[in-house]
Amino acid sequence: MPxxxxxxxxxxxxxxxxxxxxxxxxxxxxxxxxxxxxxxxxDWYLFPxxxxxxxRFELPYQERLKRxxxxxxxxxxxxxxxxxxxxxxxxxxxxxxxDFAAPWVAAVTVAGGQPRDYPxxxxxxxxxxxxxxxxxxxxxxxxxxxxxxxxxxVIINTRTAESLxxxxxDAVEIATPQRAVRGRAVLRQGIRPDTLLLIGxxxxxxxxxxxxxxxxxxxxxxxxxxxxxxxxxxxxxxxRVKIAKTEEKAA
Amino acid sequence: xxxxxxIADLRRCVGCQTCTAACRHANATPPGVQWRRVLDMEFGExxxxxxxxxxxxxxxCDDPPCMDVCPTKATKKRADGIVTIDYDLCIGxxxxxVACPYQARYKTEKALFAYGQPTVxxxxxxxxxxxxxxxxxxxxxxxxxxxxxxxxxxxxxxEATPACVNSCIANALTFGDLxxxxxxxxxxxxxxxxxxxxxxxxxxxxxxxxxDKAVAAGSRVQPTPTGGARP
Numbered sequence: 001m002p003x004x005x006x007x008x009x010x011x012x013x014x015x016x017x018x019x020x021x022x023x024x025x026x027x028x029x030x031x032x033x034x035x036x037x038x039x040x041x042x043d044w045y046l047f048p049x050x051x052x053x054x055x056r057f058e059l060p061y062q063e064r065l066k067r068x069x070x071x072x073x074x075x076x077x078x079x080x081x082x083x084x085x086x087x088x089x090x091x092x093x094x095x096x097x098x099d100f101a102a103p104w105v106a107a108v109t110v111a112g113g114q115p116r117d118y119p120x121x122x123x124x125x126x127x128x129x130x131x132x133x134x135x136x137x138x139x140x141x142x143x144x145x146x147x148x149x150x151x152x153x154v155i156i157n158t159r160t161a162e163s164l165x166x167x168x169x170d171a172v173e174i175a176t177p178q179r180a181v182r183g184r185a186v187l188r189q190g191i192r193p194d195t196l197l198l199i200g201x202x203x204x205x206x207x208x209x210x211x212x213x214x215x216x217x218x219x220x221x222x223x224x225x226x227x228x229x230x231x232x233x234x235x236x237x238x239x240r241v242k243i244a245k246t247e248e249k250a251a
Numbered sequence: 252x253x254x255x256x257x258i259a260d261l262r263r264c265v266g267c268q269t270c271t272a273a274c275r276h277a278n279a280t281p282p283g284v285q286w287r288r289v290l291d292m293e294f295g296e297x298x299x300x301x302x303x304x305x306x307x308x309x310x311x312c313d314d315p316p317c318m319d320v321c322p323t324k325a326t327k328k329r330a331d332g333i334v335t336i337d338y339d340l341c342i343g344x345x346x347x348x349v350a351c352p353y354q355a356r357y358k359t360e361k362a363l364f365a366y367g368q369p370t371v372x373x374x375x376x377x378x379x380x381x382x383x384x385x386x387x388x389x390x391x392x393x394x395x396x397x398x399x400x401x402x403x404x405x406x407x408x409x410e411a412t413p414a415c416v417n418s419c420i421a422n423a424l425t426f427g428d429l430x431x432x433x434x435x436x437x438x439x440x441x442x443x444x445x446x447x448x449x450x451x452x453x454x455x456x457x458x459x460x461x462x463d464k465a466v467a468a469g470s471r472v473q474p475t476p477t478g479g480a481r482p
Contacts, residue, residue: 128265128266128267128268129267129268138365139282139365139366140272140275140276140282140365141272143275143282143283143285144268144271144272144285145268147266147268147271147285147288147289147290147291148266148268148291149291157297158296158297159296159297188293189293189295189296189297189300190293190297190300190302191297192297193297208366209366
């Protein structure tokens with residue numbers, strides 16, 4: 001930093017900190033190193049108490065999360081509310097490894113299916129072209145979005161599709177034990193063999209133009225379930241599904 | 252002399268389609284007619300796979316095959332390298348669309364609108380001269396010519412630069428004069444490895460693709476995405 005600029009910065013900073021009472025130049029700071037100003041004890045918050053009792057600050061995520069979970073659990077149990085107990089277990093300081101897939105696989109059984117019959121992870125993704133969907137009624141946006149793979153159907157790994165007899169553009173049915181949607185297969189290399197991707201969530205759109213897209217949505221297949229709801233009150237957009245080629249007219 | 256050319260940096264293009272939308276707006280082309288398109292391509296097989304977004308369109312060739320097959324001389328090449336179509340001379344035979352190895356040409360038989368009936372804007376901008384004739388990317392030649400008349404520099408001054416280049420959010424597209432060794436495009440070609448599409452056909456495209464930094468003299472020869480090799 002040039003000396004002239006440094007000198008100006010020193011003067012400005014010291015003036016600001018003292019409301020103009022003290023204006024120190026670079027030479028002053030070089031000689032003194034630091035300056036102090038009074039800070040009311042009432043502004044110290046809990047620090048004096050922490051020092052007096054020999055305490056330290058709690059770790060923001062680890063300890064605070066565990067404490068909040070314990071506090072929340074006590075408040076709920078005081079009112080005999082037990083339906084959040086499973087989620088309360090997630091308020092952990094240092095979570096151990098857990099089987100993330102298990103809740104979704106178990107959900108298949110709860111829905112009356114056999115997990116082995118629903119081997120795919122169906123995911124969704126935001127579309128760069130549609131962003132939050134406010135432009136979904138514009139023909140130009142659909143036209144350019146369709147240039148990007150996946151906007152016309154469900155993305156499936158090429159080799160997986162071949163093993164199922166599904167070709168690019170074929171009509172397919174994606175199903176859970178409870179529901180099914182139909183669309184067209186988009187074969188790509190850049191996706192895991194056990195994963196399917198449906199971009200966008202437009203099958204419930206009722207406004208002109210967008211209501212006629214004819215592209216299936218993960219939302220239709222996803223189940224609202226407390227078992228799949230995490231401690232944040234949210235859940236991942238994941239569904240265990242099966243996929244098969246279907247008759248052409250149905251797409 | 253001047254040789255207008257475009258460069259697409261494949262390391263920078265994110266496939267957002269803004270250039271395609273900007274081109275359609277600037278040139279009022281009908282639905283589905285994308286003079287500037289961006290392909291969504293994959294290379295390799297899972298799990299060793301790469302994705303590339305590749306802007307395409309008329310390559311404004313040195314030796315354009317579309318011009319040679321035109322029975323009415325509607326397609327011409329200007330001294331500055333821009334390939335043009337005279338809609339008054341074009342009879343819509345589409346020989347050029349077949350001859351073009353870049354699939355850059357379109358032909359629209361009847362007026363098309365985004366929602367069936369024309370919007371106010373579409374009605375105002377509808378150009379019947381572009382019906383039943385060949386159309387393609389013009390490098391926004393009207394902007395270039397008007398800009399030069401005003402003393403502006405195409406590729407530098409936005410008003411004189413193709414709409415797709417102006418709109419690019421990633422600075423992936425560059426336009427400039429190849430004959431000027433100090434121009435933006437000449438500098439980019441000097442500093443980077445590049446290729447042109449279907450170089451083997453001898454069309455001499457005025458559209459270059461950058462894909463990596465230049466290799467220092469004496470370094471190992473690296474393969475290009477098209478299978479050829481460049482030092």
